[in-house]
Amino acid sequence: MFKEWRHRRAVQRVKPGDGRPLKRFRWWQMLTRALFHLPLMNDDGRQMDYAVDVRHQSQKDGHVKAHLYLDGRHHAESRVPAVFPVQGGTVEVRASNFGLKRCHYVTADGAEFPLVPDPASAEGRRARLDRSHPAVSRCLGYLSMIVLLIGLALLILQLAEQITRDPQGLAQYVGTFVSPVDLSAGANAVVGLVTVAASTERALRMRYHWLLDGGAG
Structure with a gap:
């Protein structure tokens, strides 16, 4: 019920294009823009070329906007999360702090297909690496996950130490916890940068987990 209501709300946010x-x-737009393509056939057999253009820097307005193009012309726009009605279904777009976590074509019967990233985009280059060097791509994916797991573990240790520091608070019930890992401010900054890079790499493949990638943000 809630999912259907959220879907309807997203459709209602769509505005016509200009x-x-x-x-x-x-x-130079690889870190600030995402561009995906979706070729579809019209009822009369004519090919229709949809494109979803997302400018990440539009967060300055308080939200990210997605723009839908049809045959190279601006067809519609919506703030993200967005649901665009298209031929035979909808295009769903969702963003994370590091890029997109969803850009899929959903047919009327519920089948889902990811859109194709533009070859010049960061997502397209990452997809090309996956096709040309699958072993390297898998290693890079595993490395990103390991980095985020380590970052999450360090965060949990630091939070546990912080919330048990006050002897009048939680410490009187569970005791004081001292983290076995004591990082300097510089080391914490490095860990932060590495985890951001790992989450960005995952976003290029539209991989997202609320605990790993959400916590890194």
């Missing part, structure tokens, strides 16, 4: 042309993806 017809402007889709701009080509530039290499």
Whole structure:
């Protein structure tokens, strides 16, 4: 019930586009823009080319916006999470703190298909690495997960030490916990940067877990 209500609300947020042309993806936009494509066939057999363009820096407005293009022209826009009605179903877009965690075509019967990232985008380059060097890609994926697990463990240790520090608080019931790992401010900064890089790598593959990737943000 709640999922259906949220879906309807997302559809209601969609605004019509202004017809402007889709701009080509530039290499310097790899960390600030995501571009995905979806070719579909119309009822009369004509191919329709949809594109989803997300500018991550639009968070300055308080939310991220997704733009839907049809045959190279601006067709609709919505703040994320977005649900765009398209031929035969909808396109669902959801964002995380590090990129996109969902950009899928959902058919009327519930089948789901990820959109194809633009070859020039960071997502497209990561997908090309996966196709050309699958072993390297898997190692990189495992490394990202390990980094996030270590970062999460360190965070839990530090939080446990903080909340049991006050002898008049929780410490009087469970005792004082002292973390076995004592990182300097510089080391904590390095850990933070590495975990952000790991979550960004996962976002390029639209991998997301609320505890791992959400905690890193």
